[in-house]
Amino acid sequence: MKNFRSAIIGCGAIFPTHGVSVKHCERATLVAVCDIIKERAEKTAEKYACAAYTDYIEMLDKEKIDVVHICLPHYLHAPVAIECMKRGKHVITEKPLSVSVSDAQAMIDASEKHGVTLACIFQNRFNAGTQFVRNMFLSGELGAIKGARCSVTWYRPDSYYVADDWHGTWDKEGGGVIINQAIHTLDAMRYIMNAKPIEVYATIANRGDTHIEVEDTAEGAILFDNGVRANFHAINYYSFDDEVEINLDFEKGRAKILSDRATVKMSDGRILSSVTEPLSDIDYGEIKAYWGVNHFRQIDNVYKCLESGEEMFVDLKGAFETLKIVCAIYESGKSGAKVKI
Numbered sequence: 001m002k003n004f005r006s007a008i009i010g011c012g013a014i015f016p017t018h019g020v021s022v023k024h025c026e027r028a029t030l031v032a033v034c035d036i037i038k039e040r041a042e043k044t045a046e047k048y049a050c051a052a053y054t055d056y057i058e059m060l061d062k063e064k065i066d067v068v069h070i071c072l073p074h075y076l077h078a079p080v081a082i083e084c085m086k087r088g089k090h091v092i093t094e095k096p097l098s099v100s101v102s103d104a105q106a107m108i109d110a111s112e113k114h115g116v117t118l119a120c121i122f123q124n125r126f127n128a129g130t131q132f133v134r135n136m137f138l139s140g141e142l143g144a145i146k147g148a149r150c151s152v153t154w155y156r157p158d159s160y161y162v163a164d165d166w167h168g169t170w171d172k173e174g175g176g177v178i179i180n181q182a183i184h185t186l187d188a189m190r191y192i193m194n195a196k197p198i199e200v201y202a203t204i205a206n207r208g209d210t211h212i213e214v215e216d217t218a219e220g221a222i223l224f225d226n227g228v229r230a231n232f233h234a235i236n237y238y239s240f241d242d243e244v245e246i247n248l249d250f251e252k253g254r255a256k257i258l259s260d261r262a263t264v265k266m267s268d269g270r271i272l273s274s275v276t277e278p279l280s281d282i283d284y285g286e287i288k289a290y291w292g293v294n295h296f297r298q299i300d301n302v303y304k305c306l307e308s309g310e311e312m313f314v315d316l317k318g319a320f321e322t323l324k325i326v327c328a329i330y331e332s333g334k335s336g337a338k339v340k341i
């Protein structure tokens with residue numbers, strides 16, 4: 001079995017899901033971490049018994065690294081990933097792939113040019129509810145899809161946005177509730193439908209009490225190439241982080257996904273439910289419950305595929321399609337026009 005030498009850039013909130021996953025992954029060893037905040041890098045390195053850096057270029061120069069995990073603010077995903085790929089490193093970046101379609105395309109071009117793998121984290125694709133409905137649909141059991149809608153009603157106070165210099169900004173975060181929070185739910189809806197988005201007609205607004213420039217509200221329609229016009233609604237000014245919801249109407253049944261669980265009411269009266277298999281040995285420490293537990297499943301799968309050459313479970317093409325939806329929502333929301341993808 002191969003053992004890949006890994007590094008993680010960005011030791012902030014999402015770091016533990018990558019650090020713990022690498023630790024549990026039999027094909028990977030964490031050799032270095034990097035954060036521009038020195039104490040953060042050093043504290044993390046001490047905990048994980050690896051080297052600490054504040055400059056990722058220096059880390060790439062000094063350490064022998066095969067795989068780089070990018071856990072950075074959104075605007076840095078593209079430049080850092082491209083720099084790593086130029087040096088022959090495989091890259092696993094956190095969502096979103098980048099803040100623009102052109103940046104994402106440049107990342108994909110770089111991975112092809114340099115013959116390395118680029119993976120993007122969408123851990124919730126592993127959720128039992130998502131898999132349950134998608135597999136039933138793909139097997140033909142549910143018949144054709146007729147309608148879809150999803151909603152994310154979460155809460156992000158000012159303290160969340162002022163904790164750093166990137167959340168709540170167009171240039172660094174690339175948007176608000178859509179690109180950061182609802183992106184998972186949009187990705188899951190698109191993935192279950194197994195269809196290509198072709199047009200978006202959306203509104204974005206800032207309706208809460210926070211002092212941010214990006215949207216805390218968005219709603220609209222996404223037209224897919226199967227003829228379904230899916231609806232989405234997302235806000236960051238609810239009173240708590242409610243369960244995200246995806247509803248899908250099929251010829252032979254209706255599916256409701258709440259967080260990671262699904263219930264399907266079949267037209268013949270049967271009610272079917274997903275079963276979640278917990279990852280009992282993985283403890284990410286202090287992370288948000290709504291991030292789920294599936295980072296390990298995705299990261300472990302990426303390393304397995306690096307060794308075997310198989311297709312990754314979370315495909316890059318799908319991550320790009322989801323980013324195209326996100327960028328089209330912003331373009332439509334800003335212009336007021338329908339946007340073709």
Ligand SMILES: NC(=O)c1ccc[n+]([C@@H]2O[C@H](COP(=O)([O-])OP(=O)(O)OC[C@H]3O[C@@H](n4cnc5c(N)ncnc54)[C@H](O)[C@@H]3O)[C@@H](O)[C@H]2O)c1
Nearest residue numbers: 010011012013014034035036037071072073094095164291
């Ligand atoms: N998959 C999920 O469910 C999930 C959940 C939360 C966050 N995320 C994603 O993870 C990424 C990071 O988010 P976060 O919440 O951990 O952010 P964060 O602000 O907590 O952490 C980012 C870290 O990057 C460091 N950093 C910034 N610029 C740097 C540079 N040039 N070199 C090295 N380090 C640098 C910062 O000092 C900080 O420690 C984002 O893409 C976010 O969307 C994903």
